[in-house]
Amino acid sequence: MDQTETPSDSVELTFREDTALTKMMRLRVSSLQRSGQKRQDGERLLLPHEAVYRLGFNIQGLNFSRWYFSLSGHGRVTITGISQNWTPDLTHLMTRQLLEPIGTFWRNADDPEDSALKCLEADMQEFGERIAELAKVRKVMYFLFAFKDGAEAANLSCSLEFTPEI
Template identity: 55%
Template structure:
């Protein structure tokens, strides 16, 4: 009996609750005139937390699909963080390299990327998917791009 393989597309969805909690943490530090923990990642105004939910664990990376409605740039950085109910602070050492960087210039219709980094990052996601049902990402929007102007997904062969 031949095994079935199919493509699946996983869409990055903003985790508004987690983004909000991380912003509250930053605001709290600011109001108390405190410094973050050594190595703690504090979300900047142009950074948001997104997630991927893995419905299958054995995947082969195919490619990214990123649509930018306006010119600008989005940087997708994976985290090794396992979020817990107490919302453990995100530490910079938990950010994965390389990030996938996508951009669109004013005169372009297509989105560009650093293909080698995007490929390596996609393959790393397959490794992490073997042990995870959910993975979190920091998306950084720059040069005029905002979350409402971006759609990101990643395709795998299952």
């Protein structure tokens, strides 16, 4: 959103794909499909266009400042926070563990390639503040990233800027 230089007293944290967790969740889907079983009541299965990302907090007391988001090309990326501390070997992702609001960034196919990304700014502000609140009690937080309308993970860069609480 804002590409200004990060002040020296701020902290920028970058979302990173958790490939092992994404793979584990895809294996759960394929296992259910092979065995002909159904998902558990309320279970949220990973869709083919989704991946699990993580955000690690090396500092706990943070105030949200802004999002940094870049996407080459066109498409839509939806980010959904997950409230659970993940233990995927013991628990499955349940729909009740998905946080509101979700974050969505997009650039339409008819928009110029160098046009700014669009987002719902009030939702993005609230989402960033919610992440900062959870960072007070978490060392890591997980997110579902959904890539739609031509968006691809390889064309994505996403981070958050925080200022440490004094």
